[in-house]
Amino acid sequence: MxxxxxxxxxxxxxxxxxxxxxLNRRSLPENMAERLAAAHALTIALxxxxxxxxxxxxxxxxxRLGPLLGLPGMSFSGFVVFNLIWIGIxxxxxxxxxxxRIPAFFAAWFLAIAGMFNGIAxxxxxxxxxxxxxxxxxxPFIGVASVWLWLRLRGATRPKDVTQESLRSG
Numbered sequence: 001m002x003x004x005x006x007x008x009x010x011x012x013x014x015x016x017x018x019x020x021x022x023l024n025r026r027s028l029p030e031n032m033a034e035r036l037a038a039a040h041a042l043t044i045a046l047x048x049x050x051x052x053x054x055x056x057x058x059x060x061x062x063x064r065l066g067p068l069l070g071l072p073g074m075s076f077s078g079f080v081v082f083n084l085i086w087i088g089i090x091x092x093x094x095x096x097x098x099x100x101r102i103p104a105f106f107a108a109w110f111l112a113i114a115g116m117f118n119g120i121a122x123x124x125x126x127x128x129x130x131x132x133x134x135x136x137x138x139x140p141f142i143g144v145a146s147v148w149l150w151l152r153l154r155g156a157t158r159p160k161d162v163t164q165e166s167l168r169s170g
Contacts, residue, residue: 007065007074010121011114018109025157027100034156039097041152042108045115045145046090052118052138053083061134068129086111097156105157112150119143 027035056062062079066072089107096104122139126132 010117014110014113014117017113018106021109021153021157022102022106024160025105026160027105027157029100031100031156031158032098034152035097035100038108038149038152038156039094041145041149042090042094042097042111045111045142045149046087046094048138048142048145049090049111049115050087052135052142053087055138056135057083059132059134064129064134065125068125068133105153108149108153112146112153115142115146116150119146 057076057080062076063073066074090111093101093104093107097108118135118139119142122133122135126136
């Protein structure tokens with residue numbers, strides 16, 4: 001369980017930020033084109049995340065992160081199950097973004113934030129490890145795809161107070 005603490009902490013912060021964004025931003029009905037663009041960006045980010053996960057799994061990320069931080073390694077099965085659950089959630093979220101489903105926006109914001117974190121964290125982990133660290137090669141790609149997803153989500157949503165104001169005046 002100790003081996004999961006760094007991931008729980010970082011991903012917990014990403015989830016909290018995604019929740020705040022989801023609760024404070026909405027997509028108006030007329031934002032269909034922007035939601036389609038966000039769904040496309042989510043699909044691309046998801047595909048890149050799958051490649052990133054495959055690199056991490058193949059190169060022992062689950063075994064190396066904990067010891068680098070003075071903790072035990074993670075179990076491979078737990079690492080795989082966690083990632084496959086999120087991949088399934090993101091796949092289900094693609095059509096949800098198109099139809100402005102709030103849970104889909106949470107999942108997409110979460111990928112955007114966690115992916116940007118991956119783009120920064122893996123190079124720093126490689127510096128700390130004084131060499132290659134699992135996930136390093138694909139981390140810039142998930143970082144860039146996540147920034148693109150973030151921008152598309154921002155374009156597809158408006159702050160909640162702005163959406164309420166436009167609904168009242170419209």
